[in-house]
Amino acid sequence: MTGFAHFPAGGLAVVVGGSGGVGGALVSRLRSETGFREVVSLSRSGAPKLDLTSEESIEAAVRSLSGDIRLVIDATGALHGDGFMPEKSLKEISGAHLAWSFAVNAVGPALLMKHFLPLLPKVGPAVFATLSARVGSIGDNNIGGWYSYRASKAALNQLVHTAAIELRRRAPEAVCVALHPGTVATNLSRPFAKTGLDVRPPEVAADDLLAVIAALKPAQTGGFFDYRGDAIAW
Ligand SMILES: NC(=O)c1ccc[n+]([C@@H]2O[C@H](COP(=O)([O-])OP(=O)(O)OC[C@H]3O[C@@H](n4cnc5c(N)ncnc54)[C@H](OP(=O)(O)O)[C@@H]3O)[C@@H](O)[C@H]2O)c1
Numbered sequence: 001m002t003g004f005a006h007f008p009a010g011g012l013a014v015v016v017g018g019s020g021g022v023g024g025a026l027v028s029r030l031r032s033e034t035g036f037r038e039v040v041s042l043s044r045s046g047a048p049k050l051d052l053t054s055e056e057s058i059e060a061a062v063r064s065l066s067g068d069i070r071l072v073i074d075a076t077g078a079l080h081g082d083g084f085m086p087e088k089s090l091k092e093i094s095g096a097h098l099a100w101s102f103a104v105n106a107v108g109p110a111l112l113m114k115h116f117l118p119l120l121p122k123v124g125p126a127v128f129a130t131l132s133a134r135v136g137s138i139g140d141n142n143i144g145g146w147y148s149y150r151a152s153k154a155a156l157n158q159l160v161h162t163a164a165i166e167l168r169r170r171a172p173e174a175v176c177v178a179l180h181p182g183t184v185a186t187n188l189s190r191p192f193a194k195t196g197l198d199v200r201p202p203e204v205a206a207d208d209l210l211a212v213i214a215a216l217k218p219a220q221t222g223g224f225f226d227y228r229g230d231a232i233a234w
Contacts, residue, residue, distance in 0.1 A: 183199045
């Protein structure tokens with residue numbers, strides 16, 4: 001049902017952030033519904049431990065993998081934590097909050113691309129997808145607020161687009177994209193999931209994301225798409 005039949009048999013799928021709400025659902029769906037030889041879940045609570053703020057831990061986790069890596073989904077990210085809540089106005093901006101958001105939402109995923117993209121096979125379908133957020137869209141920002149999260153996701157989108165250009169030169173069938181999962185019932189959204197919002201269970205979000213990923217074409221590399229597969233304005 002998730003449509004990965006066109007991927008070569010025996011490939012490896014990796015979910016970074018498999019300990020999270022969306023990441024955990026992606027791992028279970030990939031394990032039960034698709035034909036990947038193995039689905040590896042990496043997180044900072046697993047072994048080997050992968051912490052986005054430590055390039056050494058990313059390198060070691062990537063080195064521990066063997067085989068034909070066909071799919072990498074980065075399901076990490078942070079909106080609140082370490083004493084930070086999204087800013088409602090300019091007066092709440094702090095360098096520490098901005099730096100924290102960029103470290104987790106942009107620098108960490110950039111390091112994942114640095115270490116994973118060179119391992120994607122030169123021939124045949126392969127995907128690196130990172131979970132961004134619609135609020136990272138500059139063109140779609142009509143209500144303001146959430147400075148650090150928005151800016152760090154916008155930076156992530158630029159990093160994905162730039163890395164996709166480089167990846168295409170070596171592996172023309174491989175795809176590198178940023179995806180918006182929709183509003184999903186997880187720890188990340190809990191403080192903000194107001195009634196009236198379309199908040200979807202992680203399992204539904206995972207199915208939607210996998211359907212979008214499985215249908216991606218090489219020409220779509222470098223793009224920013226929502227869980228229905230529709231392109232989002234930069
Ligand atoms: N939920 C939504 O409504 C929504 C909407 C738009 C976009 N998104 C995006 O979707 C993605 C997944 O979010 P979610 O809702 O599943 O959130 P979540 O349940 O809070 O999961 C976040 C994941 O990121 C990991 N993470 C955070 N900091 C890390 C670090 N320094 N090193 C390694 N891993 C780290 C967490 O690991 P630990 O378990 O170790 O903390 C966890 O696996 C995020 O990129 C988020 O921005 C979510």
